[in-house]
Amino acid sequence: MKANDPSNGLFDYYMNRRRLIQSAGAAGLALAAANRLSGIAGAQEITFSREFEGTTLNALMEDLLETTLIEQMLPDFEALTGIKVQFEKVVYPVMHDKLVTQLAAGEGSGTYDFLEVDFYWVYEFARAGWVEELGLRVPDSGGAIDLTRYTDAVLAINSLVDGKNFFIPMYVYPMGLLYRKDLMEDQAFKDSYKTIAGIDLAMPTTVEEYVAVVKAINQINPGEMYGAAMQGMQGDPIVMEFCNYLFGVGGSFYNADVTAPSINDELGVKALTLYVDAMANGAQPGAANADLNDTGALWRQGKAFSSASYLFVLADAENMEDSQVKGKGAVTTMPGGSGLTGAWSWGVPKSSPNPDAAWEFIKWVESPDVAMKRALGGSVAAQKAPYDNPEYIAKYPWMAQVKDLVATGQGLPAVTKQAQLVEITGRHLSDAVSGGKAPQDAMDAAAEELKELL
Amino acid sequence: MSIPGTESQPNTAVNPPSRRATRVLFPFRIKMVLPTIFALLLIVGYPLVYSLWISLHDYDLTEGGIGDFVGLFNFGKVIRLDPFHTAAKNTAVLTVSVVVIELAFALGLALLLNQPGLRFKNVYLAILLIPLLVSPVAVGLIWRLLLHPDLGAINWALNGIGLPGQEWLGQQSTAMPTVIGVDAWHETSLLLVIILAGLTSLPKDPIEAATVDGANRWQIFSTITLPLLAPVMLVAMLIRMIAAMKTYDLIYILTSGGPGSSTETISFRIWKLGFTALDMGKAGAASILLLLVILAMTMILTRVMKIDFES
Numbered sequence: 001m002k003a004n005d006p007s008n009g010l011f012d013y014y015m016n017r018r019r020l021i022q023s024a025g026a027a028g029l030a031l032a033a034a035n036r037l038s039g040i041a042g043a044q045e046i047t048f049s050r051e052f053e054g055t056t057l058n059a060l061m062e063d064l065l066e067t068t069l070i071e072q073m074l075p076d077f078e079a080l081t082g083i084k085v086q087f088e089k090v091v092y093p094v095m096h097d098k099l100v101t102q103l104a105a106g107e108g109s110g111t112y113d114f115l116e117v118d119f120y121w122v123y124e125f126a127r128a129g130w131v132e133e134l135g136l137r138v139p140d141s142g143g144a145i146d147l148t149r150y151t152d153a154v155l156a157i158n159s160l161v162d163g164k165n166f167f168i169p170m171y172v173y174p175m176g177l178l179y180r181k182d183l184m185e186d187q188a189f190k191d192s193y194k195t196i197a198g199i200d201l202a203m204p205t206t207v208e209e210y211v212a213v214v215k216a217i218n219q220i221n222p223g224e225m226y227g228a229a230m231q232g233m234q235g236d237p238i239v240m241e242f243c244n245y246l247f248g249v250g251g252s253f254y255n256a257d258v259t260a261p262s263i264n265d266e267l268g269v270k271a272l273t274l275y276v277d278a279m280a281n282g283a284q285p286g287a288a289n290a291d292l293n294d295t296g297a298l299w300r301q302g303k304a305f306s307s308a309s310y311l312f313v314l315a316d317a318e319n320m321e322d323s324q325v326k327g328k329g330a331v332t333t334m335p336g337g338s339g340l341t342g343a344w345s346w347g348v349p350k351s352s353p354n355p356d357a358a359w360e361f362i363k364w365v366e367s368p369d370v371a372m373k374r375a376l377g378g379s380v381a382a383q384k385a386p387y388d389n390p391e392y393i394a395k396y397p398w399m400a401q402v403k404d405l406v407a408t409g410q411g412l413p414a415v416t417k418q419a420q421l422v423e424i425t426g427r428h429l430s431d432a433v434s435g436g437k438a439p440q441d442a443m444d445a446a447a448e449e450l451k452e453l454l
Numbered sequence: 455m456s457i458p459g460t461e462s463q464p465n466t467a468v469n470p471p472s473r474r475a476t477r478v479l480f481p482f483r484i485k486m487v488l489p490t491i492f493a494l495l496l497i498v499g500y501p502l503v504y505s506l507w508i509s510l511h512d513y514d515l516t517e518g519g520i521g522d523f524v525g526l527f528n529f530g531k532v533i534r535l536d537p538f539h540t541a542a543k544n545t546a547v548l549t550v551s552v553v554v555i556e557l558a559f560a561l562g563l564a565l566l567l568n569q570p571g572l573r574f575k576n577v578y579l580a581i582l583l584i585p586l587l588v589s590p591v592a593v594g595l596i597w598r599l600l601l602h603p604d605l606g607a608i609n610w611a612l613n614g615i616g617l618p619g620q621e622w623l624g625q626q627s628t629a630m631p632t633v634i635g636v637d638a639w640h641e642t643s644l645l646l647v648i649i650l651a652g653l654t655s656l657p658k659d660p661i662e663a664a665t666v667d668g669a670n671r672w673q674i675f676s677t678i679t680l681p682l683l684a685p686v687m688l689v690a691m692l693i694r695m696i697a698a699m700k701t702y703d704l705i706y707i708l709t710s711g712g713p714g715s716s717t718e719t720i721s722f723r724i725w726k727l728g729f730t731a732l733d734m735g736k737a738g739a740a741s742i743l744l745l746l747v748i749l750a751m752t753m754i755l756t757r758v759m760k761i762d763f764e765s
Contacts, residue, residue, distance in 0.1 A: 097729045104515050124732070128516035232624070234712030286603030288624035288713050294602075416516055423730045427537070431714030434626045 046144045046367050052357035053082025057113040060098055063089040066171050069377040077364050083357055096419060103130040103349050110351025114358035117167055117347045119158040119411050120418035126161035127416045132348045135165030137359055144363035149383045157411040158343040167345035168366055169382035174341040174405035175244055178314050179306040181330040192220045207248040210335040211274045214282030217305045227282035229295040229304035234430035237291045239422045240340060242429050244308040246271040248336025253413045261450040264443035272432055272439040279433050288433050308334060311380055314398050331401050333408055341409025415453045424449040509738030516732050528739035540715045541723040549698040551634045553691055560645035568653045586643035594707025597636045623709050626716040633708055633717050645690045652686030688759040692752055699748055720744050
């Protein structure tokens with residue numbers, strides 16, 4: 001079944017969750033039936049304990065496809081272990097606040113038994129002493145968890161803190177350059193582009209070339225086609241997007257030793273200058289206050305030629321009913337060769353009321369069999385194995401790019417308060433794109449505050 | 455020496471009946487309000503004292519529990535923070551603007567609704583109260599959609615009459631005025647209810663007497679209605695001012711404090727200090743500073759209005 005086959009009802013979760021669950025039920029049962037009682041990982045049979053039968057685990061989860069996929073498989077986990085799992089599903093912006101108040105509650109006093117941890121919370125949670133070092137539990141997991149199943153890049157982004165594995169990777173969300181492959185092949189579009197730009201339309205290889213391309217495309221059919229869908233809202237949206245420009249020009253937040261900010265050096269200022277230019281002259285109106293919902297909608301409406309965005313935006317465009325761009329999108333590495341890679345991971349807080357039962361869940365959800373099922377359901381797998389599965393690549397052709405995106409991608413610098421780094425940087429970036437400060441002044445001000453985080 | 459046979463009689467000269475009644479009733483009155491006092495202490499008093507306590511200590515969530523006593527260090531640090539200055543300025547602009555605008559609109563609407571013989575008054579009032587029934591988060595989401603530069607109804611309507619659309623929330627020059635406008639839409643109804651209640655309870659005699667004496671409508675309004683309404687307006691102004699200084703949810707939904715820091719308020723900055731920077735000591739200090747400012751402004755305003763009223 002092709003990923004953009006409209007009869008594939010498995011992923012229509014945004015519009016009709018009941019239909020999603022019903023339509024996925026048959027597929028889920030079929031997939032689970034062969035492994036009802038245990039998972040198979042090569043020659044080693046993985047088993048799970050019933051020692052915690054009757055326990056109910058609670059977790060705060062982001063309300064996305066990944067959570068829905070796992071939620072559909074929870075009856076299997078309960079059948080195996082007798083442990084019930086309840087997800088409290090929320091939108092991303094409220095997760096950090098809810099987690100922090102729980103994590104600071106003290107040992108055994110929290111509400112959540114295990115955590116879904118975003119990549120820029122890992123240092124904060126680990127260095128604050130709020131989470132267990134899960135790497136210590138891995139050897140006794142009976143093969144359910146094997147860190148060699150993940151690439152070093154993935155482990156570096158959201159598992160390792162100060163050389164220790166505190167978290168188990170869950171899924172990755174690399175960013176890259178989404179673009180309209182159909183327009184790249186459309187002669188009329190290419191001719192219009194050449195009339196404006198004076199040169200042939202070609203995939204940009206540098207950030208400067210990319211900005212020039214989006215500015216030219218913005219003039220082809222103003223109001224109907226924008227060069228780029230951009231998200232300049234202060235905070236997480238603008239910082240995540242800007243990182244692709246920063247890394248693309250070879251810049252960084254801090255120097256190599258992480259002893260001083262470098263975001264206001266020549267490369268950092270260049271990245272911001274290009275970013276401001278792209279937003280002012282190549283993006284949709286109101287980009288300075290747009291978030292991921294806005295850019296995703298614009299992409300699905302077919303009104304953007306490109307977007308430096310998450311891979312799952314492409315996946316959504318292929319699967320959502322209202323999408324006007326099914327089969328028309330593709331992804332490549334950000335011009336300049338490096339973009340941002342984000343990822344989520346599993347953690348067990350010290351405030352967990354049931355840490356051992358929580359570990360049982362993590363063993364199950366990251367066991368090879370379940371991880372493969374999640375991947376085949378549409379997850380951007382953190383483990384290596386799905387990318388060697390022809391069925392996975394056939395179903396989701398863009399997943400073939402993930403290896404390259406993750407291999408060339410970078411996370412945020414290894415400071416404890418990465419959330420504050422995002423807040424500081426986002427504020428000054430927003431100041432620059434809204435005309436409040438010149439790029440150099442904005443980066444100087446950001447550097448001044450980023451120094452305090454060292 | 456007491457008179458025999460009168461020892462059991464109470465000395466009413468020293469303890470008149472009213473004082474006895476007071477001694478009997480006073481403990482009962484206290485007992486009746488004790489639960490409320492207890493609830494207030496628990497919900498208001500304890501958090502206030504705790505907030506003051508942590509503001510005087512080094513308390514970073516990533517460094518374990520409450521640290522050393524640092525006195526007023528956190529207060530000094532917060533006051534020197536540039537983002538705090540910006541937030542304070544934004545909060546002042548927002549508060550003054552929304553109080554003045556909403557008070558003016560509410561007064562005007564209340565005067566219109568209070569006209570004698572107005573038909574369908576209850577229907578108008580019900581319609582005007584609708585915004586107040588919508589939660590601030592929903593208000594923010596609705597207006598974010600309406601103000602969308604590309605898909606929003608506001609720009610669509612402007613384009614329809616030949617005017618260019620605006621990036622309402624995406625430009626520093628328009629973001630705060632837009633937030634003020636949205637807040638005015640949401641909160642004017644609250645002041646309308648208070649002022650209308652005040653208007654309907656004003657005595658009619660002075661107004662009738664003024665009318666008989668030949669005063670025109672403006673003279674009646676400025677010399678009789680407004681002064682009589684002053685205490686009610688003071689209450690409305692205080693309620694609105696205190697709430698406006700604590701504005702957080704609307705900012706969170708509409709702009710996240712941006713673009714830049716152009717719409718970041720003190721409450722929003724306090725939240726960032728506490729939950730992003732995880733520095734509870736400074737967040738506590740900023741909260742106490744906000745409280746002190748609100749208390750000071752309340753006292754000043756009360757004094758000024760009282761003097762005006764008495765004069």
